[in-house]
Amino acid sequence: xxxxxxxxxxxxxxxxxxxxxxxxxxxxxxxxxxxxxxxxxxxxxxxxxxxxxxxxxxxxxxxxxxxxxxxxxxxxxxxxxxxxxxxxxxxxxxxxxxxxxxxxxxxxxxxx
Numbered sequence: 001x002x003x004x005x006x007x008x009x010x011x012x013x014x015x016x017x018x019x020x021x022x023x024x025x026x027x028x029x030x031x032x033x034x035x036x037x038x039x040x041x042x043x044x045x046x047x048x049x050x051x052x053x054x055x056x057x058x059x060x061x062x063x064x065x066x067x068x069x070x071x072x073x074x075x076x077x078x079x080x081x082x083x084x085x086x087x088x089x090x091x092x093x094x095x096x097x098x099x100x101x102x103x104x105x106x107x108x109x110x111x112x
Contacts, residue, residue: 009027009031009037009038009041010034010037010038010041011041012041012042012044012045014045015045016044016045017044017045017110018045018047019045019046019047020046020047020048020049021046021048021049021051022042022045022046022049022050022051023050023051023052024042024050024053024054025052025053026053026054026055026103027052027054028052028054028077029054029055035077035085036084036085039077039086039087042087043085043086043108043111044086046110047110048109049090049107049108049109050087050107050108050110051105051106051108052105052106052108053103053104053105053106054077054103054104054106055103055104056077056078056079056104056106079092079104079106082106082108083111086110087108087109087111088108088109088110088111089106089108090107090108090109091105091106091107092104092105092106092107
């Protein structure tokens, strides 16, 4: 039997360290205004890792990518800023092909 829960990303309805791994994909671009409330929640409920694929501003700073990225209000966070939201950077893969923007796979662990 499956159970579906509904909640807000600023206050996830799960206990601390409920999941070994969280895998949000392009979720933060839809939450730019509240990403600094959502990221600490991801860090709180993750036991081992948060693996994100996001259009971080680090990889979209040049020419047309910058214009497209900022005009569509995509996630404007930088990879090195994740530590301020409770995540310790482990690995970054920035060679994920995409048509419009340059996404990165960011693997982080919750700060102890």
